[in-house]
Amino acid sequence: MSAIKKLPVLVVFFCFQVTIAQTKLTIPFKLTDYNNLSIKAILNNTDTVQLMFHTAANAVTLTEDAVKKLKSIHFTDNTDSIKSWGGQSNSSRLSKSNTLQIGDMIWKEIPIWENVNSGQFTDGKFGIDLFKGKVIEIDFDKSVMVIYNAKPRKMKKYQKIKLFEEDDELFIEAACKTNAGVFTNKFLLHSGYAGALLFDDQFAKESRINESLIVIGEKKLSDSYGNVLISKQVILPGFSIEGLHLSEVPAGFFEGALGRQKISVLGGDILKRFNIIIDAKREFIYLKPNSLMSAGYRKM
Known part of the structure; x- marks a missing residue:
């Protein structure tokens, strides 16, 4: 089970870039044998990873095993005060500013935290907070997420x-x-x-x-x-x-x-x-x- 956790609040200003004319954006996913949504992402225009879309997460995270294989992630800080579902206090390293691309969407200046586990067959996770102010559709029949600017009919x-x-x-x-x-x-x-x-x-x-x-x-x-x-x-x-x-x-x-x-x-x-x-x-x-x-x- 992935953590229900609270990460320290950071004052982060990040850019969300999409083509202005687009009213919806489609993101393909794979439903794993463990009922997780696995989605392809690119970090810092360099590393390709599989991230789990996590409806109860409030940050982008990568597992320790995944980090060992990546070239573009550099950690500059750490904390011992992260609360998780199974423990009151945990340690985590922080990479303060990264570029994240999922489909046609690009976020800049994204903090990434390191932890131990994610959904099986994934390298980390991201949450609903990346789509603030957007309508989120999850279509399991078509294996796609769709992000809208307005409510679909x-x-x-x-x-x-x-x-x-x-x-x-x-x-x-x-x-x-x-x-x-x-x-x-x-x-x-x-x-x-x-x-x-x-x-x-x-x-x-x-x-x-x-x-x-x-x-x-x-x-x-x-x-x-x-x-x-x-x-x-x-x-x-x-x-x-x-x-x-x-x-x-x-x-x-x-x-x-x-x-x-x-x-x-x-x-x-x-x-x-x-x-x-x-x-x-x-x-x-x-x-x-x-x-x-x-x-x-x-x-x-």
Whole structure:
């Protein structure tokens, strides 16, 4: 699982260059076996890398293994205070000013951080923050992301769902059906998580997940900095997002009063089942079931 992390705030002014006449830009991606979106990128007009598009990330990062192979990345600073999902404090090196190209889009003066892990088969990650003020479409049927200046007409055919933005992260509200009843909770949109659902400790306790559902196994989760936790795995009878229903959904939780997992996560194994549009103001997400809706869930 990739890190849900907060990087130190930098005062960065970067340029975003596209052809002015273009109203939309298309970025091809590959959906990996780990439910991650892998996208080709070029760094400093020199190095070609595969970056994971991460809906819960707020910076561009590269893994330590990837950095060893690159010619154009130079680190000038470091910090020991980065918080991640699996650890309260982590060290990371910083390369302060880089050029990043994805498709026809070019960003200048981009800071890049180094960490340990990314999605399998990728060299690092980037987040939604690169497309500030833009509409983002993720079409899993066509394996493309499309970046718009204005809302596309096709949004009318999608289910409109309210987004909740907290600390620059995007959440939606969903209903979970267990043998003890139906419980509503907020879930972080987390395309870096290969699984379907991961419950926060408080929700798992209040909804009596451990009592009402049979634990079918355990799963090792690792964040971007190599911190590891073991989660319990169950099968959720039902999961609903504004009338969009899924059944027999794998879900994870941590047993005991850990207090570490403070947010619930909606991962790539659910996100890939919908073509997605996120509005420019990050107020609403639009979902439409796609050809992967009935696909089997990834084995835990």
